[in-house]
Amino acid sequence: xxxxxxxxxxxxxxxxxxxxxxxxxxxxHTRQALPSVLPVNFALDDRGGxxxxxxxxxxxxxxxxxxxxxxxxxxVDGAAHSGWSVVVTGTASxxxxxxxxxxxxxxxxxxxxxxxxxVFLRIAPQRVTGRELVGGRSAYGIHLxxxxxxxxxxxxxxxxxx
Numbered sequence: 265x266x267x268x269x270x271x272x273x274x275x276x277x278x279x280x281x282x283x284x285x286x287x288x289x290x291x292x293h294t295r296q297a298l299p300s301v302l303p304v305n306f307a308l309d310d311r312g313g314x315x316x317x318x319x320x321x322x323x324x325x326x327x328x329x330x331x332x333x334x335x336x337x338x339x340v341d342g343a344a345h346s347g348w349s350v351v352v353t354g355t356a357s358x359x360x361x362x363x364x365x366x367x368x369x370x371x372x373x374x375x376x377x378x379x380x381x382x383v384f385l386r387i388a389p390q391r392v393t394g395r396e397l398v399g400g401r402s403a404y405g406i407h408l409x410x411x412x413x414x415x416x417x418x419x420x421x422x423x424x425x426x
Contacts, residue, residue, distance in 0.1 A: 271395040279350045279394030280312045282339070286350075289337030291316070291387075293328045293356075300327070306335070307373035314352050314387040315372050319379035328356040328385065335387050346398045354390040358383050 274282065283289075291302045302324060307315045314335045318324055333356045340347035359365050368384045375382060 271397050274394030274396055276392045279392050282348050283337055283350045284308050286337035289335055292334040295327055305373055305376050312389040316385040317373045317375045317382055320381040320383045329358050331356055348396040350394040352389045352392050354388040356385050356387045359386055
């Protein structure tokens with residue numbers, strides 16, 4: 265984050281607490297040398313790892329297993345100009361231990377689109393960052409006015425001629 269950009273930095277613990285309240289996030293990975301973003305449902309493990317449940321044959325598994333990825337989730341209130349965002353960056357890997365897979369089948373995230381053969385992906389949290397904006401207040405403590413729709417509408421040509 266940049267100094268005085270109007271956001272408050274969240275520490276790791278607060279970031280993980282916020283992340284635990286979200287149900288959907290986005291996995292950011294590389295696909296054919298370009299950034300790719302995929303919305304997913306998820307859960308957190310006890311160490312702040314992000315757990316995903318997906319088809320064993322999914323393109324996501326092939327794309328991210330063993331790779332460094334980012335995972336982002338947020339909550340936004342557009343009317344109040346407030347919200348938070350948390351990013352977890354780390355290496356994604358398929359859970360291969362049979363006992364852990366069985367445990368996660370009972371306690372881990374459920375798939376919104378069940379498949380006959382599912383795997384769990386874990387993103388190990390090497391870096392956790394978060395930030396929050398509350399009610400349009402800047403880092404200077406100044407309340408920023410809500411934008412007016414009229415202020416952003418250009419005048420018609422005949423009105424500018426006067």
